[in-house]
Amino acid sequence: MMHPYAQIILTAIVFLCMLHAAFGMDEYGWVDPSSTSDTASNPCYLDQQSCGCCVMQKQLNKMEQYFNFSYEGMHHVLTESKMALNNFRESRSAFSVALNSNARMLCFGPFPDDKRIPFKHVFINLGDSYSTDTSIFTAPRSGVYSLAVTIYSDIDSPINPFAACANLMVNGHAVAVLPEHKGNDPEDSSTVVVAVGLKAGDQVVVLLPAGCVICDNLSHFNTFTGFLLHTTDS
Structure with missing residues (x-):
């Protein structure tokens, strides 16, 4: 038609x-x-x-x-x-989360063993690939991802050599370590940004190593962010 x-x-x-x-x-x-030509x-x-x-x-x-x-x-x-x-x-995938949204400063740690940091406050979770229940980001597609972690603590303890520290883990393996030695002031912080290749189903978490502590409130000093730069699958 x-x-x-x-x-x-x-x-x-x-x-x-x-x-x-x-x-x-x-x-x-x-x-x-009527012409004489052949018609x-x-x-x-x-x-x-x-x-x-x-x-x-x-x-x-x-x-x-x-x-x-x-x-x-x-x-x-x-x-x-x-x-x-x-x-x-x-294929869109992006998330950004913070430790908590409490009005007063609350701390997580220190613990005798490594603990998964429970980022509960969600800024964005495009694609729902980050779980607030497990604190795990699961890559929805194979590709190159940008991952960023910022940690902060506000504790003055002379017996704690590492006030703020964390490990960025992919499938149980550390891809970045954020150690921060205590200085003269009670506040410590550290940030890491990496671009990593992930396969669909890979799991990314942030661990708090034993003996470390992080603290946060409404200011959202502790954040975990990631987004897909480009896919590598067909």
Whole structure:
């Protein structure tokens, strides 16, 4: 079926062709049937009106084929564009979380063993790949991801050599370590940003090593952020 816009255009073209045929029939090479030239092999010479309609019909068919071809081409391009857009939307993955949202400063740690840091306050979780229940980010697709961790503590303890420290882990292996030795002031912080290649299903967590402590409140000093830079799967 012809596209509605193409039908309107073709109607206008046919109207112009009919006007042109009415005022310029000699342009198509028609001659008087009484001419002495051989007309038996050309039926158009015997019926000029029918021949004009035949010529216009052929032109109309050509234009219809052209418009149908153009419409099919545009429809194909539009379909591919929609598929690419949907694929892009499905591949989006980004999250950013903080330790807590308490009005007063609360600390996590120190513990005798390594503990998974429970980032509970969610800024964004596009794709729902970060779980606040497990504090694990699971890569939805294979690709290159940007991961960032910031830790902070506000504890003044002379017996604690590391006030703030953490390990960024991928599938149980440390890819970045954030140690911060205690200084002269009670506040300590550290930040790391890395780009890593992950496979679909890889799990990323932030661990608090034994003896370390982090503290946070509404200021959100402790954050864990990640997003997909580009996919590597087909």
